[in-house]
Amino acid sequence: MQTMQRTLIADTSKKIGEKVEISGWVDTKRDHGKITFIDVHDYTGTVQIVGAGEAIASLKPQYVVKVEGTVQKRPPQMVNKKIKTGEIEIKSHKLEVLAKSQELPFDMGAETLGLELPTLLDFRSLTLRHPKVKAIFKVQAKVLEGFRIAAQEIGCTEIVIPTIAVSATEGGAEVFKVDYYGRSAYLTQSPQLYKQMLIPVFERVFTVTKAYRAEPSVTTRHLSEVTQMDCEIGFVDFNDLLDLLEKVACQTIKYAESESKEDLDSLGHKKIAFGKIPRLTLREAQEIIKKEFKRDNTKEKDLTPQDETDLCRWAAGIHKSDFVTVTHFPTAAKPFYTEPDSENPKLSLSYDLLFRGVEVASGSQRINDYGELLASIKSRGMNPGDFEMYLMAFKYGMPPEGGFSFGAERITMNILGLSNIREASLFPRDMDRVDIRLSKVEKPK
Numbered sequence: 001m002q003t004m005q006r007t008l009i010a011d012t013s014k015k016i017g018e019k020v021e022i023s024g025w026v027d028t029k030r031d032h033g034k035i036t037f038i039d040v041h042d043y044t045g046t047v048q049i050v051g052a053g054e055a056i057a058s059l060k061p062q063y064v065v066k067v068e069g070t071v072q073k074r075p076p077q078m079v080n081k082k083i084k085t086g087e088i089e090i091k092s093h094k095l096e097v098l099a100k101s102q103e104l105p106f107d108m109g110a111e112t113l114g115l116e117l118p119t120l121l122d123f124r125s126l127t128l129r130h131p132k133v134k135a136i137f138k139v140q141a142k143v144l145e146g147f148r149i150a151a152q153e154i155g156c157t158e159i160v161i162p163t164i165a166v167s168a169t170e171g172g173a174e175v176f177k178v179d180y181y182g183r184s185a186y187l188t189q190s191p192q193l194y195k196q197m198l199i200p201v202f203e204r205v206f207t208v209t210k211a212y213r214a215e216p217s218v219t220t221r222h223l224s225e226v227t228q229m230d231c232e233i234g235f236v237d238f239n240d241l242l243d244l245l246e247k248v249a250c251q252t253i254k255y256a257e258s259e260s261k262e263d264l265d266s267l268g269h270k271k272i273a274f275g276k277i278p279r280l281t282l283r284e285a286q287e288i289i290k291k292e293f294k295r296d297n298t299k300e301k302d303l304t305p306q307d308e309t310d311l312c313r314w315a316a317g318i319h320k321s322d323f324v325t326v327t328h329f330p331t332a333a334k335p336f337y338t339e340p341d342s343e344n345p346k347l348s349l350s351y352d353l354l355f356r357g358v359e360v361a362s363g364s365q366r367i368n369d370y371g372e373l374l375a376s377i378k379s380r381g382m383n384p385g386d387f388e389m390y391l392m393a394f395k396y397g398m399p400p401e402g403g404f405s406f407g408a409e410r411i412t413m414n415i416l417g418l419s420n421i422r423e424a425s426l427f428p429r430d431m432d433r434v435d436i437r438l439s440k441v442e443k444p445k
Contacts, residue, residue, distance in 0.1 A: 004068060010044035013085050015071045020090065022047065023098070025129075026063045028109045037089075040065060047085040048074075051092030061108055062101035062129070068094040117420055122437065124427060135263035137426060139256055140412040144208060146255030147229045147406065150248045151206035156231055159198055159205045161191040163212070167386035174214045176224075187212035190405060192337065195232035196366060197393040199401050203234040208408075218431055220420045221305070221358055223409060225429040232403035238349045238365050241402045242325060246277050249323065249353055249361060249406065256415060267416055272356075275320030281328040282347075285311055301333045309357035324354040336376045339365040339402075351404075356414040363404025370394040 007020040024042035036056045038049045049056070049067055059065065069090040080086035105123060106113060113120065113130050120127050127133050148158070165188045168175045176187040190211045198205050211228045231248060233241070257264065257272060280288070285307070286298045293310045297303075303311070303326065315324045331340045331348040338348045349365035367373045373394055377384050384391060412424040422428040432438055 008044045009040070009042045009047045009085060012047055012071050012090065013088050016073060016088060017071065019068065019070050019093075021066065021068045022090065023066045024064070026059050026061055026065060028061065029059055031057065040067065045085055046083050048080070048089040049092050050089050051095065055095045055097075056092060059095075059097070060101060061104060063097055064099040064101075066096045066098055067092050117422060118437065121422060121428065121433065124435070128426065132267065135266050136412065136416060136418070136424060138263045139260045139267075139415060140408060140424065142256040142259045143252060143408055143411055143415070144227075144229070146252040146259070147208070147248070147408075148206070149255060150251040151229075151231050153251070154204065154231070154233070154244060154248065156204040156206040156233070157202040159195070159202070159207050161188070161194045161207050161209045163188050163210055165193070167383075176212050176214050189213060190228060191230055192335070192405075193387070193390045195230055195403060196337070196398075196401070197390060199232060199234045199399065200393060200397060203399075204232070206231045216431060219305075221410065221413075223421055223425060223428055223430055225425075227408040227425075229406040229408055230403060231405075232401065234399045234401040236365075236400065236402055238402070241363065241365060241404070242279060242327070242351060245351065245353060245361065245363060245404045246323070246325060248404075249355070250274055250277075252406070253355075253411065253415065264416075269415070270417065272415070273316055273320050273322045275315075277321050277323045277325055278315050278319050279325045279327065280311075282326055282330075283328070285324075285326050288314060301330045303352075303359075305358075308354050308359060312354050312357045315354075322356050325351055326354065327351045334364065336380050336382065337364075337366050337373065339367050349402075353404075353406075355411065356417075358410055358414055360410045360414060361404050361406040363402060365400070365402040368394065368398045368400050370398070 004021040006023055007015065009022055009024065012020055012022065022040065024040040027039040027041055027046060030037040034052055036051060038056065038059055039046050040049055049069065067090060069092040071088055071090055074087055074089050104126065106115065108130055112132055113127060115127065164178065164180065164185050166185055168186050168189060175189060178185050178187060188211060191207050191209050195205055195207065207230050209228055211226050213224060215222055233244060253272060254274065285303060289307050289310060290296050290298060292314055297307060311324050312322065315321045327350065328341060328347040329350045331338065331346055334348045334350050338350050341347045341349055351363055352359045353361035367376060374384055374391065377387060409421050409424040413421050418424055427435060
C-alpha cells in the first residue's frame with residue numbers, strides 16, 4: 001500500500017481541494033462543541049486543522065502529530081491574516097499521535113512567555129520553542145549567514161580554528177585552564193593567533209568560532225562563551241581596515257534585516273539607521289562626551305558603557321547612523337600583537353565599532369615585523385616560548401595585515417533591542433550557569 005508523502009505546511013496553501021499529510025507540533029486547541037480546531041506548526045509555518053471525534057479532542061499542546069486531510073478555504077470571516085496559511089485550513093480525516101507531551105509548566109500559547117530571565121533559562125529546552133524566543137535565533141541565523149556572505153565577497157576563505165591552545169591568546173588571568181592529558185592547556189580567548197598564522201597561506205580568511213573569557217562579570221553584555229565572527233586580511237593599511245570593518249558590519253546586518261522581516265516584525269523591530277558612520281579617535285569621542293553630555297572621562301583608557309550609549313545617541317541624531325567607529329586606544333591596554341601608531345606609539349592602530357550603544361566589534365592593524373612582535377611579547381612579561389608556532393609565521397614573511405571580530409550575540413541583542421545578552425544565546429554560559437544554575441549545585445569537596 002502506497003503511503004502519502006509529507007507536505008510542508010508552507011506548501012498547503014497551493015493544494016486547495018487536495019488531500020495532504022502534514023506533521024508537526026500542536027500549538028493550541030479550541031473546542032467548539034462537536035468541532036475542534038487545532039493549530040499545528042512545522043519548521044515552515046503554522047496551519048489550522050479542523051476535525052471531530054475523540055482523537056483530535058484529546059490532543060494537548062506540544063503533542064507531535066501526523067494529520068491526513070483535505071485542504072479547504074476558510075470562510076471569509078474566519079481568515080487569519082497573521083499567518084501565511086490564514087486563508088486555508090485542513091479538514092482532518094486521520095490523525096496519529098507520534099509523541100505525547102506532559103503538561104507544560106507555563107502557557108506556551110501566550111503572546112509572550114513573560115518569564116523572568118532565570119526561569120526562561122532554567123527551562124531553556126522548552127522556552128526556545130515559543131515563537132517569540134525562536135524568532136530571536138532565526139534572526140541570529142541570518143546574522144551568521146550574512147557575515148559569511150560579506151566575508152566571502154571581500155575575498156576571505158573560511159577556516160576552522162581550534163579552541164584549545166597551549167598558551168593564553170592575550171595573556172592575563174581571564175582564561176579557562178584545562179587538564180590536557182596531564183598537561184596544562186587553555187580554552188582560546190579568541191581565534192586571533194591562528195587567523196594570523198593563516199595569512200601567508202590564504203591572505204584573507206574568516207571564521208565563525210567559539211571564544212572563552214573567564215571574566216568575573218555578571219553584566220547584561222558579557223558571557224563566558226561567545227560566538228565570534230572574525231576576518232583577518234593581508235596587505236592592508238589602517239584606513240583599508242576601517243573601510244572593510246564597516247562594510248562587513250553593515251552588509252551583515254542589512255542582510256539579517258532584509259531576510260528576517262517576518263520575525264523582526266513579530267519582535268517589534270525598530271529599523272536600523274545606516275547613515276554615514278562617524279569615525280572618531282578615543283580622545284575625540286571623549287571630548288564629545290564632555291561637551292554634549294557633561295562628563296569628563298578624558299583620562300580614561302576606554303569608553304564606559306554609558307559613553308558608548310551616549311555616543312550612539314549622538315551619532316543617530318547628527319549622522320543618522322546607529323554605528324560609530326572609535327579608534328586609537330592606548331597601546332598598553334591592547335593585546336601584544338596590536339600595532340602602535342608611528343606618530344604616537346602610546347596610542348594604537350586599534351578600533352571598536354559601536355552599534356546602538358554597545359561595542360559589537362573590535363580589531364586593529366597587527367604588528368607584522370618579527371623583531372617588533374618578539375619585543376612586544378617580552379615587554380608584557382610573556383614567554384616567547386609559549387608562542388613558538390605563532391612566531392614561526394612571522395619569521396618567514398608576514399605582510400602588513402589586520403582584522404576584526406564581531407560578537408554574534410551582541411549584534412543579535414542590539415538588532416532586537418534585547419535587555420540581556422543571555423537572551424541572544426541559545427545556551428548561555430556565565431559565572432552562574434552551565435545549562436543549570438551552578439548556585440543550585442553543591443560544589444565538590
